[in-house]
Amino acid sequence: MDEPEQVLDWLLDSDPALRWQVERDLADEPTEVWEATRARVPHEGFGARLLALQDPDGRWAGGAFFPADADPTGPQPWTATTWVLNSLREWGVDAGALGDTAERLADARWEYDDLPYWGGEVDCCINAWTLLNGGWLGVDVSGLVRWFEEHRMADGGWNCAWVEGSTRSSFHSTLAAVRALRDAERRTGTTTSAAAGEEYLLERRLRRRLSTGELVAPWVDDHTYPFRWGYSVLNALDHFREVGTRDARMAEAVDVVRSQRRPDGRWTRTDRFPGAVWFPVDGPAGEPSRWVTFLALRVLRWWGS
Template structure:
């Protein structure tokens, strides 16, 4: 309604208010623990073992994944259940890494990127996470979760998680010269690589980046990056960057004859429920994201 039909704000906000009481939003909220968490843990479910991870894949049922999904669903941040959830998570949830309070973040940059996006959107104080992220930029402009293990180059996956977090922080809390500079540096890191190429050789950095995924969780793909750049340009009131053109062409090439886009990859691991029909099948979510990206791009070329 908002991104494709130009519906009046009052109309799409009325529809958005139903996320709390209908569909996937209601279903996810119904799985919430009494202490505000999901599955008893911040990053992984309580009691989840390394053996289970190896056997079934990374789980997606704990608190951080639920909050990100509720944000993506559009749960109104001012609604009573959102305010209650953010308060309870702040009081009761601790990161698995070293028992850090949830809204202060932990050491993993990808996790902190999503946590600052969720916290800023829902009104939590995430200033401690912001300070950490701003201090962790690599010399090439982006971020990398492996920094704590000695990496001095950035990664596509980490950088997109942090960029989304910084953009949500600026939109919800307010921009600063430091956040603007950090976001510009991270954006340039991706743009100089046409969103999917190695800067050194021009080769595709990872074939998985060309496979459309949803929900992305922490994973990167070109549509996720394009959707970020669309969101950032609309927020900043800037035109599409020409360096996005090659990634745009990839998205056009993936359109099915019926006008939709199919899910190329789904991530294995526990989830509360699925929201697509499976790999190779048309995806409503991917179709929405692709259509709004192309609409924004085409308008910017006219």
């Protein structure tokens, strides 16, 4: 699809973390242009700011998943190590910019049972991010691929609540798992059960209960960035775009994203995940969002190509 010039200009007037992706995926700039912008991410703007906040021991905010000073009665903070690594990886930061971070984090521990950082823990989403971040930073996290194979539900997906006895998959956990497993396949040539998890989502048209056909929950059509742990049809569509899977069962979700476009050609974001951040990377909830607009346009362009 063609983007209005004023929307494209608005997207390009952004931090290098977003700009290089707009240049590559929407503006069709030559490779040398977007690669040059991407190379700026560790040195200026969002990427440089996060790298400068790293603790001497390799962590951020003194914790793996929660900052050391987290208030257990408040909302989830987003300043600890895993959340920062997720952002830096998603923004295209080269692993070399993090120096010996991977080695330093080998001594870090999860808040759950004091387990070693690169070994993961019991939460599917946490293990998915650890698999993604470890692969990016060159850590041997192949044990986590096996962990996902051992913890897949009979219905094809995953659920972080398996520890509490759940036997039914969740949209959130399944999407996190298939993203990580597909990345492991690309990096190592490993064969995984990612396709089974993707089929779990496709059977449900990315947004409905298989048993009744009802909408799984209102949040399925809400979009924000960063995605955090949350599922949305935009998040799911972006995954299928990335792996190159087109399926007619996605059409309803695509229509939802298309219908949410404002008359000015932009999309807004919701505030699904309140909590402390190092600094904002997008505009206020309810206002036009560069990140959501970019993601939506990229998905729609792919779908219509």
